[in-house]
Amino acid sequence: MGRRSDHSRQDLETLILAAAAALVAEVGLAGFSAREVARRIGYSIGTIHNVFGTTDRLVTAINTRSFGLWAAYLRERLDLAGDADRIAVLVEGYFGFARSHTHWWTAIYDHRLPPDATLPEADQQARGVLTEIVITEVARALHRPVDDGIATLARSLIATVHGHCAFAVSGAWALMGEAAPETAALARVREALAGHIAAG
Incomplete structure (x- = not known):
């Protein structure tokens, strides 16, 4: 393995991040160690x-x-869906990523910055892309332009789907005797969208 003189700072950042992400994928955030990444x-x-x-x-x-x-x-999944049921694709994509990359997905919600720390602007913007995708698709499903009301609704729908997904990933959903969290999440989303349309 090359030493410090063989890598630029950017090279090192890329190298460290790739190794750190691989470690989280293997052991989860609870087993993560920067010292192990260095090793x-x-x-x-x-x-x-x-x-x-x-x-x-x-x-x-x-x-x-x-x-x-x-x-x-x-x-990728929305591109493949074309004009098909894109809301269903969103819900399936939420669950699909969580199931395929459970440790990465869980780490997003398990990690807390210290009270005196703030998330850098670049990170906020990068993370916001996911929410913007959902906002755009909700507006499309309702045949409405994106505005503050649509954005608020979309965030509420994300929270609804997240709750179902988190219970599914943790096993809590099965413990409650339910077998289809994704189906239930999609049903709640459809109900909310239908209610929004009915309310005018």
């Missing part, structure tokens, strides 16, 4: 701190990367 890439823990500052910033970068992959996952 895997053949650098010292100090190098990781020099590049990312703190382990929290590294995990933030991993989660922002996951948001990007998730957005791409949804876009």
